Amino acid sequence: MTRQSTTSPSFLTESRAVSKRFGHFDAVDDVSMNVAGGEVVGLLGANGAGKTTLIRILLGLIGASTGEALLMGEPPSRELRRSIGYVPQSLGLYDDLTVQENLDFTASAYSQPRPSVPADLADHADTLVGDLALGTQRRLAFACALLHRPALLVLDEPTSGVDPLSRARLWDTIHQQADAGAGVLVTTHYMQEAQQCHRLLLMSGGRLVAQGSERDVIGGTTAVEISADDWAAAFSALERAGEAVTLDGTDVRVADGDPYRLQLVLEAASIPAQIRSVPATIEERMTVLARAERVGSTPPTS
Amino acid sequence: MRAMILKEFRELRRDRRTLAMLIAMPLLLLVVFGYAANFSVDTVRTAVVGPQAEQATAQLPFFFDVTTVEPDGNRSTAEDLLQRGEVDVAFVSSTGPAVALVDGSNLFAAQSIVSVLNRLSDQVTTEVLYNPGLKTSWVMIPAIIGLILTFIGTIITSIGLVRERQTGTLEQLAVMPIKPSTVIFGKIAPYFLVASIDMALITVLGMWLFNVPFNGNPLVFALGGALFLFVVLGLGVFISTVSQNAGQAIQLAFFFLMPQILLSGMIFPLDAMAAGVRWIAYFLPLTYFTMISRGVMLRGAPLDSLWLPVVALTLMALLVFTGAVLRFRRDLAPTRRKRGGTSESDAASGAEAGST
Amino acid sequence: MSYGVSDAWVRFGSQVALRGVSVGVPAGQVTAVVGGDGAGKSTLLRALVGRVGLDQGSVAAPARERIGYLPATTGSWLDMSVQENIDFVGGAYGLTGQALARRADPLLERADLAGVRDRLSGQLSGGMRRKLGFCLAMLPDPELLVLDEPSTGVDPVSRVDLWRLISEAAANGSAVLMSTTYLDEAERCASLLVLHEGHTLLSGTPHEVVASLSGTIISTTTLSRPAFGWRHGRELREWFPEGRQPAGGSVITPDLEDVVIASSLKLGMDGEERL
Numbered sequence: 001m002t003r004q005s006t007t008s009p010s011f012l013t014e015s016r017a018v019s020k021r022f023g024h025f026d027a028v029d030d031v032s033m034n035v036a037g038g039e040v041v042g043l044l045g046a047n048g049a050g051k052t053t054l055i056r057i058l059l060g061l062i063g064a065s066t067g068e069a070l071l072m073g074e075p076p077s078r079e080l081r082r083s084i085g086y087v088p089q090s091l092g093l094y095d096d097l098t099v100q101e102n103l104d105f106t107a108s109a110y111s112q113p114r115p116s117v118p119a120d121l122a123d124h125a126d127t128l129v130g131d132l133a134l135g136t137q138r139r140l141a142f143a144c145a146l147l148h149r150p151a152l153l154v155l156d157e158p159t160s161g162v163d164p165l166s167r168a169r170l171w172d173t174i175h176q177q178a179d180a181g182a183g184v185l186v187t188t189h190y191m192q193e194a195q196q197c198h199r200l201l202l203m204s205g206g207r208l209v210a211q212g213s214e215r216d217v218i219g220g221t222t223a224v225e226i227s228a229d230d231w232a233a234a235f236s237a238l239e240r241a242g243e244a245v246t247l248d249g250t251d252v253r254v255a256d257g258d259p260y261r262l263q264l265v266l267e268a269a270s271i272p273a274q275i276r277s278v279p280a281t282i283e284e285r286m287t288v289l290a291r292a293e294r295v296g297s298t299p300p301t302s
Numbered sequence: 303m304r305a306m307i308l309k310e311f312r313e314l315r316r317d318r319r320t321l322a323m324l325i326a327m328p329l330l331l332l333v334v335f336g337y338a339a340n341f342s343v344d345t346v347r348t349a350v351v352g353p354q355a356e357q358a359t360a361q362l363p364f365f366f367d368v369t370t371v372e373p374d375g376n377r378s379t380a381e382d383l384l385q386r387g388e389v390d391v392a393f394v395s396s397t398g399p400a401v402a403l404v405d406g407s408n409l410f411a412a413q414s415i416v417s418v419l420n421r422l423s424d425q426v427t428t429e430v431l432y433n434p435g436l437k438t439s440w441v442m443i444p445a446i447i448g449l450i451l452t453f454i455g456t457i458i459t460s461i462g463l464v465r466e467r468q469t470g471t472l473e474q475l476a477v478m479p480i481k482p483s484t485v486i487f488g489k490i491a492p493y494f495l496v497a498s499i500d501m502a503l504i505t506v507l508g509m510w511l512f513n514v515p516f517n518g519n520p521l522v523f524a525l526g527g528a529l530f531l532f533v534v535l536g537l538g539v540f541i542s543t544v545s546q547n548a549g550q551a552i553q554l555a556f557f558f559l560m561p562q563i564l565l566s567g568m569i570f571p572l573d574a575m576a577a578g579v580r581w582i583a584y585f586l587p588l589t590y591f592t593m594i595s596r597g598v599m600l601r602g603a604p605l606d607s608l609w610l611p612v613v614a615l616t617l618m619a620l621l622v623f624t625g626a627v628l629r630f631r632r633d634l635a636p637t638r639r640k641r642g643g644t645s646e647s648d649a650a651s652g653a654e655a656g657s658t
Numbered sequence: 659m660s661y662g663v664s665d666a667w668v669r670f671g672s673q674v675a676l677r678g679v680s681v682g683v684p685a686g687q688v689t690a691v692v693g694g695d696g697a698g699k700s701t702l703l704r705a706l707v708g709r710v711g712l713d714q715g716s717v718a719a720p721a722r723e724r725i726g727y728l729p730a731t732t733g734s735w736l737d738m739s740v741q742e743n744i745d746f747v748g749g750a751y752g753l754t755g756q757a758l759a760r761r762a763d764p765l766l767e768r769a770d771l772a773g774v775r776d777r778l779s780g781q782l783s784g785g786m787r788r789k790l791g792f793c794l795a796m797l798p799d800p801e802l803l804v805l806d807e808p809s810t811g812v813d814p815v816s817r818v819d820l821w822r823l824i825s826e827a828a829a830n831g832s833a834v835l836m837s838t839t840y841l842d843e844a845e846r847c848a849s850l851l852v853l854h855e856g857h858t859l860l861s862g863t864p865h866e867v868v869a870s871l872s873g874t875i876i877s878t879t880t881l882s883r884p885a886f887g888w889r890h891g892r893e894l895r896e897w898f899p900e901g902r903q904p905a906g907g908s909v910i911t912p913d914l915e916d917v918v919i920a921s922s923l924k925l926g927m928d929g930e931e932r933l
Contacts, residue, residue, distance in 0.1 A: 046813040047783045096316040097309065108305025128316065133696030161810050161839055163694020163854070164915055165922035168888035175889065189813050190840065192915065195891035232829045239822060246818045247825070247846055283814040290815040294770075470731020474794075477707045478750045479722040 733791025
């Protein structure tokens, strides 16, 4: 964990040992992280892992119970938030205004000149946002967030419910911003998107349990891949045996599985299958973490 | 700042309901308070009975609009006329000083009558029936029962129904093998029940706290209450079918509630309203419920004397409730009903689609 | 028994939501409908369960008593507990008491919801609530199970749970049709249908769909024509529709995501040509 002196604005946003408690519930627990210019940082974790709460603390929308959140090296303030483009899950658009009017409003709010409607939204310039498809609304929310050329982009599940091509184009925009020097903090449930990030942060139960490259996040988790003609039967048999089963296409995978033990299970169920050890995925690491949480034990930190 | 204001106006312009509220509400209040808010009664419906009826009628000031003259009648004839709500005051003339019987359940008329009669005190003995103390609470509580039912029926019911639409579970109900009628009545019955209990509770509490009498037949009261409930529940269901969320439902329910409070005769007497406004009152269900509840509770009016409000409420109930239920039913049916019950049913082919 | 929709046309006013879409939903398999918001996925699913009438075309579906349906919305009654939701929906299908418990208990057990029977649906996490919606849809032991975006907004761990439940439902003989925006899920289905603005963009088994793309896709570090390129994980991909062997980069075997993106690109370009 890199620590910078308090005055250094080398990180666009940074949290230092930030915790947030709601009643008896630790929504965020001792999280230290940062985002620098030019990098795309992926924030991963299950529903309720504390991702959105952390984002809201970083933006200064809610205060931390303990610890310190910094924007541009200073405590978050309204003035500092001007250098941020934020797209919440709810998008934050006005349904009763047209595309052009939403853009106009955002531009005025950031003291920008009246913007022209981006080419891919031009057909809808005078359509009420409430009448647009979700994918189009997301593109507009992006366009609004980028209007004032923010130094830091914060995106909460930007591609949820969007078709593959639009998703690819949204990620093109994300990378263009990073290439132009902006920092991007993005949450996603989609592991193919996580791989497009320069750096990953994995949260579980409010804590930052891993960070770094995909390899770093996967940590010591291993995986075994099982190919069986009757993959559904193999899946059920291993599931019944209490293994952390996932699927990749029609291959059955077991996180932290012991190939020998798995072989015994499959033989007992008379399911012919090929078993081999393979590199684990981020999803498997998350599955292992979730299972650890369910039984109440402490998940391993890497 | 300018941008914020501009945005707010643009949004407001597109939110038709709020816009309507902004324009309609001031107009309504202006009209109501200008024309309807009038406590002073100009004339009162009067009956004169007894041997000297003809002579007495001639002596009465213009304030008394004599609608019935019955030389053969006596005090019980007069009481009967008052109980049925046909007149506001009845003079019983006989050999001694005349007796003026005043209907205290029509508070403002009664107050005017009493003040006029006090100036003629030598010739007339005044007796206030049904509300001898001329208490405001006595006339308000029967009306407030109706107001509370309106509140439950429209606001609470519409919120309860619209929630199902908002969360999308109406979609699941529509696909499950439950008959639409079961869904509709299953959704409405609890509110009907709760409102009925509330009605009984408020009535008893009102009687207990304010000593409001209950002189009439509880069954007549229950009939009026039930009919009225059907109307307001129907309104609630209707509101829920044209609203997408609870906010819209409340807004719309408020539109229905406001005129009922002001124009139903609950606060301002119908008799004192300008004719241009009074006709609105005759389209409001609370007007009729108030007639029934005051009549039954205070005067002990019999059913046959209340035929007008009962028939009016019955017609409204049939119209509003059926209309609302049909609209609700439409939400539970497929968007276009071309598909049969079970398997393989070829839909009639529509017009050739304009594909590109 | 195979259910489905054939040559379905649906118009809402001037908008055409489905333009001659057909999909077969065989028993014992999971069939996926892929597409973004506004592609027509929900309309197709709603047509199959009888919520949307067709302007043209036909629907084959079992009786209502044997259809399980999870809409794209919450899928359960937020102000009722898990058990109350089960009781209510079970009752609608004529299941009560022991019969209901025999049906519901294993479902809740498998969905990992048995421990939270008393919790209000509104207090469940997004993933748990979707699983509850799934359990409710499974109560009638459906011949046809229709799931509208069961996994959208659901985290990867709950998504694995959901997928396990869905594949089990199919393994037990239900005909399952689910919509999704996740192509890794579609890749696991027996067959899939990709919708784009009401049109069928691609359909068939995952293998057939992947094989249907003409031309070559390469993995590269620089795009020669950005309009034909996209990011795939850490790599850049570029499509050469004519199959011309590109100078740089290496030809790869595309996955479903690559094929859907390339096909969407093609559609966009065809559209421009028409104009």
